[in-house]
Amino acid sequence: MSLRVECYRCGRSFGFPRTRCRCGEGLWFEARPSGLRAIDADEDSIWRYRSVLPVGAPVGLSRAVGRTPLLRTPRLDAYAGCPVSVKVETLNPTGSFKDRGSAVGVGWAAAEGNGRVGTVSHGNMARSMAACSAAAGLDCLVLVPADIPAERLGGIGRFDPSIRRVDGDYADLYDRSLEIGARSGVTFVNSDTPLRVAGQRTTAFEIAEHADRMPDAVVLPTSSGGHASAVWRGFQELEAAGRIDAIPRLCLVQARACDPIARAYRDGGDVRPVEAGETVAYSIANPDPPSGDRALAGVRATAGAVCSVGDDAILEAVRRYATHLGLAVEPAAGAGLAGVRALAEADEIGPDEDVVAVATGTGLVDTGAGDVEAPVVDIDDLDTEVAAWVGSG
Ligand SMILES: *Cc1c(COP(=O)(O)O)cnc(C)c1O
Numbered sequence: 207m208s209l210r211v212e213c214y215r216c217g218r219s220f221g222f223p224r225t226r227c228r229c230g231e232g233l234w235f236e237a238r239p240s241g242l243r244a245i246d247a248d249e250d251s252i253w254r255y256r257s258v259l260p261v262g263a264p265v266g267l268s269r270a271v272g273r274t275p276l277l278r279t280p281r282l283d284a285y286a287g288c289p290v291s292v293k294v295e296t297l298n299p300t301g302s303f304k305d306r307g308s309a310v311g312v313g314w315a316a317a318e319g320n321g322r323v324g325t326v327s328h329g330n331m332a333r334s335m336a337a338c339s340a341a342a343g344l345d346c347l348v349l350v351p352a353d354i355p356a357e358r359l360g361g362i363g364r365f366d367p368s369i370r371r372v373d374g375d376y377a378d379l380y381d382r383s384l385e386i387g388a389r390s391g392v393t394f395v396n397s398d399t400p401l402r403v404a405g406q407r408t409t410a411f412e413i414a415e416h417a418d419r420m421p422d423a424v425v426l427p428t429s430s431g432g433h434a435s436a437v438w439r440g441f442q443e444l445e446a447a448g449r450i451d452a453i454p455r456l457c458l459v460q461a462r463a464c465d466p467i468a469r470a471y472r473d474g475g476d477v478r479p480v481e482a483g484e485t486v487a488y489s490i491a492n493p494d495p496p497s498g499d500r501a502l503a504g505v506r507a508t509a510g511a512v513c514s515v516g517d518d519a520i521l522e523a524v525r526r527y528a529t530h531l532g533l534a535v536e537p538a539a540g541a542g543l544a545g546v547r548a549l550a551e552a553d554e555i556g557p558d559e560d561v562v563a564v565a566t567g568t569g570l571v572d573t574g575a576g577d578v579e580a581p582v583v584d585i586d587d588l589d590t591e592v593a594a595w596v597g598s599g
């Protein structure tokens with residue numbers, strides 16, 4: 207079956223594996239709402255939505271991804287300022303929702319007989335891609351910034367991917383890796399690419415399946431905008447299939463030190479790159495989000511909202527998750543709950559609105575597996591480096 211991808215903004219469509227539209231926006235797969243009638247109820251993972259995924263389950267770890275609990279958590283209501291439920295993404299195999307997209311990306315590459323995948327990440331996505339690839343027997347190339355902290359390298363390195371520390375503009379690397387990957391036959395599954403979005407929209411499918419009543423709002427800590435776009439897409443498809451009556455309000459939360467999408471929301475314009483400061487929530491600190499405009503389009507289409515929260519509020523929410531739910535989350539996930547509180551305080555979320563806070567990533571830190579080999583390569587030599595990597599095995 208030939209897969210097609212389309213642009214939410216200008217409507218153009220292309221054959222996959224193209225990842226970006228001529229207008230510059232990220233592409234997602236064409237919808238097949240009728241497929242949503244064929245959910246495989248025996249499958250206790252994202253693969254129950256196989257009929258609307260671009261590929262079936264690969265072997266190994268990827269089979270265990272998804273079907274995370276949606277917990278009604280009244281003990282958080284007073285703090286949040288509204289009735290809140292938590293989607294526990296920390297329970298995915300490598301501790302974040304990124305596994306949803308990685309499983310589909312790795313599954314697609316494996317099904318194509320293409321044994322090589324890659325990603326540009328120094329955090330959860332890198333760990334997730336490395337782990338899913340390891341289980342499927344695929345080679346994985348992870349491109350990290352040259353100054354990555356050693357303990358983070360260890361958490362990725364334990365799954366034995368090939369890692370290159372790239373010297374150069376890390377923001378440039380996102381698009382360059384997609385171009386180089388297309389030339390060299392490496393499937394790069396970056397944060398807003400069609401395969402990742404296809405997998406990560408299962409978050410929306412699960413919320414709709416689990417909730418006895420659809421929530422009024424879904425709140426997501428946001429960086430690249432890939433997950434938010436995916437959740438919007440998933441709800442659109444459910445609505446088109448007649449499975450839900452209305453799409454919940456899509457609400458996004460960013461760290462105050464790096465909040466390009468929140469700024470564009472406040473200004474009413476397009477998302478522009480920002481000079482980022484430091485934040486504890488490093489997993490949501492993308493100063494130039496590739497799907498910022500797409501995520502913001504989802505917010506606007508659903509009468510949602512975007513807010514930014516400071517590090518003190520983020521750390522307070524991390525503590526609340528621990529002390530009132532017994533859940534260890536990383537700061538980026540805490541930002542989501544801090545955002546629910548901030549939005550409720552600002553009357554952007556009403557006191558009676560049912561809200562789902564997505565706890566995106568675990569706070570149980572992976573200390574890694576000792577020394578990890580990660581040679582430094584100049585960004586301008588990356589083409590040759592990737593060709594050599596492909597040729598080496
Ligand atoms: C990646 C990530 C996010 C942000 O997701 P985007 O798709 O990049 O917007 C939020 N929280 C955690 C824990 C993440 O790993």
Ligand SMILES: [Zn+2]
Nearest residue numbers: 213216227229
């Ligand atoms: Zn377009």
